[in-house]
Amino acid sequence: MKHLLTILLLTCATLHAQSVILHASDAGQVHRSGTGAGSVRGVVVYPTSTNYSDGRFTVFNTNQDVVVDNDSGLTWTRNANIDGQKDWTNAVNYCDNLTNATYTDWRLPSITELSRDATEGSTTGLIDAYSSAREVALPLGHPFASAEGNTFWASTTSTNDAAYAWTASVYEGHANTDPKVNGQRVWPCRGP
Numbered sequence: 001m002k003h004l005l006t007i008l009l010l011t012c013a014t015l016h017a018q019s020v021i022l023h024a025s026d027a028g029q030v031h032r033s034g035t036g037a038g039s040v041r042g043v044v045v046y047p048t049s050t051n052y053s054d055g056r057f058t059v060f061n062t063n064q065d066v067v068v069d070n071d072s073g074l075t076w077t078r079n080a081n082i083d084g085q086k087d088w089t090n091a092v093n094y095c096d097n098l099t100n101a102t103y104t105d106w107r108l109p110s111i112t113e114l115s116r117d118a119t120e121g122s123t124t125g126l127i128d129a130y131s132s133a134r135e136v137a138l139p140l141g142h143p144f145a146s147a148e149g150n151t152f153w154a155s156t157t158s159t160n161d162a163a164y165a166w167t168a169s170v171y172e173g174h175a176n177t178d179p180k181v182n183g184q185r186v187w188p189c190r191g192p
Helices: 001-014 088-096
Strands: 019-024 030-035 041-044 050-053 055-062 063-069 075-077 151-157 163-171 175-179
Touching: 088 151, 151 175
Parallel strands: none
Antiparallel strands: 019 030, 030 041, 050 055, 055 063, 063 075, 151 163, 163 175
């Protein structure tokens, strides 16, 4: 976010033949001043946030309905059970058309984005492998609501049978395929 604001300021300054000088303070504020047609003055204050699970997840005070997974860079809806069960086709369409927390670029995650399953997932997937130390296959102290005991669709279709798609279970922590006509939960994500 800081880098985006800096790029925006510098781009605007270049377009309007102005110079911008940025100074950071110890408090995390950036003081800026400029020269040229209409000087730029002020203080940029960045939103505060809360970190969960030893810094893996971040929730910003400006939008508490979403969670940033710092391992993957993806943003997830904070409510894991956002709209009940759907068959796979309706799950994909629901995410593609979702407006939530002011964002409109939601999508159904791939199996590697959704799961850390050793076979089908990735090391940056959202749902961990099962651990008996917790109720759900998410890190202790996670910020999500309504994730318990649910299985979620992934956008990834099975390579063995196009009538099946991958799912990930928060209860068991593993990935599996399921017929696309069955109902599973939808956990939208957005980002890279």
